[in-house]
Amino acid sequence: MESQSKLQEKEVVSVNKPRQTKSSIRTSNRKKWKKAGIFTLFVGPVLLAFSMIVLYPFLSGVYYAFTNWNGVTGNIEWVGLDNFKYLLFEDKQFHASFILTAKYTVVAILLTNVVGFGLALLVTQMLKTRNILRTVFFLPNLIGGLLLGFVWQFIFIRGFSSIGQLTGWSLFELPWLGDANTAFWGIVIVSVWQGAGYIMIIYVAALQNVPQELLEAAKIDGANRWQTLRHITLPMVAPAVTICLFLTISSSFKIFDVNLSLTNGGPFKSTEMLALNIYTEAFVNNRYGIGEAKALIFFLIVAGITTLQVMYTKKKEVES
Template sequence: MNSQTKATNLQGGALQKNTNVSKPVSMASKKKWKDAGLFTLFVGPVLLAFTIIVLIPFFTGIYYAFTDWNGVTGNINWVGFDNFKYLFTEDKQFQASFLLTAKYTVVAIILTNVIGFALAILVTQMLKTRNILRTVFFMPNLIGGLLLGFIWQFIFVKGFASIGQITGIPLFEMAWLGDAKTAFWGIVIVSVWQGAGYIMIIYIAALQNVPQEIVEAARIDGANRWQILRHITIPMVAPAVTICLFLTTASSFKIFDANLSLTNGGPFKSTEMLALNIYTEAFVNNRYGIGEAKALIFFIVVAAITVIQVMYTKKKEVES
């Protein structure tokens, strides 16, 4: 009897241990399912919307880039790389727009960052009007690109002409939007005027994080303002420079609304940027396949340039 009782107790203990082990396992699995459910609940709708709005059109556009679809009818023929051969051999306007966009991007990146950084330094000084100045400099960024373009179109055409008649200054007597060279700089002026305020805000946040103890120590050692700016301020705001270069590079390459509202690519398509050229090809000329081929090339180039820029500036941050 004693041996039977001991065996029964051992079996019961083993069963109890197995039950105790299974409880944590089941609780852990329930927690995993609960976490997965919460993740799906919060991320699922956003992921679904991103898939429908971004991913599906993106991959569909890649497919259309290899077809001759006109964007209207249901006749879609696969043409392979014929669209890309046409762009690089026969479409001179696409090549001219690409070079013009590259030129505009370089100019806009430099001017927007330099002016934005200068404004940030100005409004971080101990000025009584610094808060008002921040608002004034940032306000152009709140105006839509199309509306801003039409406002500046009126200024270039009517306002400058009136000032030129009154003052006789040659700068205001020029046909700003009627000549290819001045029209290009008109687009640059509007874009920089709109974007510098946004870049200024990013630089302000970076400048406010520069330790004043280091700046004061440099002044005590006899460093002037230029030396402090070059050797202390700029290296410490390098992460902000990386962000601002990335933002201005992407926005400059993708300029569309100011180009459309100011010149619409004129005169004689001399100021037609790449985004406007793609829009015209796809939705005005009804050559959707060629338009998508241009857009795909555009995407690859912009992605490559931005990745290289971020990697290079990040490397400079580490070195500094």
């Protein structure tokens, strides 16, 4: 009896279920093809451009990292892991550039975020000139790195020298680009001056989204400005901190144009960052295979560090 009732229910369902005719199937197929065509029309050119400009050079670069090629002739010799062994155990300049880049990255991340957040706090106050200040602070980011380096090279050499002669301050009489230590800090100053305005814009957007009710309630409860900043403002802008840390880490590791135009790695390669070292190896020394091996190691390090940073700061956002 139960089996008969189940069969009857199935028959009723099959009768009530609308049957698809050939015309409806054709219509649905046409809609699918139309959607696929529209998707291909919009995504296809972008995907093709991405493949030609980014994907193919990256994959070919990975291949050349295992070869001995000068970047000019057609003679490409497969050497396997020899390039990586040379970089890890013999190339002293690569080690020095990596250590210098790591040191610069730590300093630039801290200063750029602190200065950018401080500027964001300033321009979100009830000031009459806050819109003008936002524009002034953001303007250095619009100047290209090469041009910026040459401008600041003139400032460090001629401008600081003139100020030092007028004031007698020893700070302006230092050989800013002629000594390894001062040249390093010269690059840091220019990079922070250029990047802090962009980071400021992100922090401004986050600070404007902080509920004013929370700030007013904290003020009524007797919290001072530091307590309000530490316990309310900073946790509320944590997503912006994640973005800014990611941007500053990647840009600091990849610094090239300012380094090239300001010091060109001098004096005596003491300020040669990793990106400039890779460029010099591949296009000046004509050792393209070793240059690609350096670039591959560089890519893996930056990708690993930025991934760990995003994962860690995202967890902190959830906890806060």
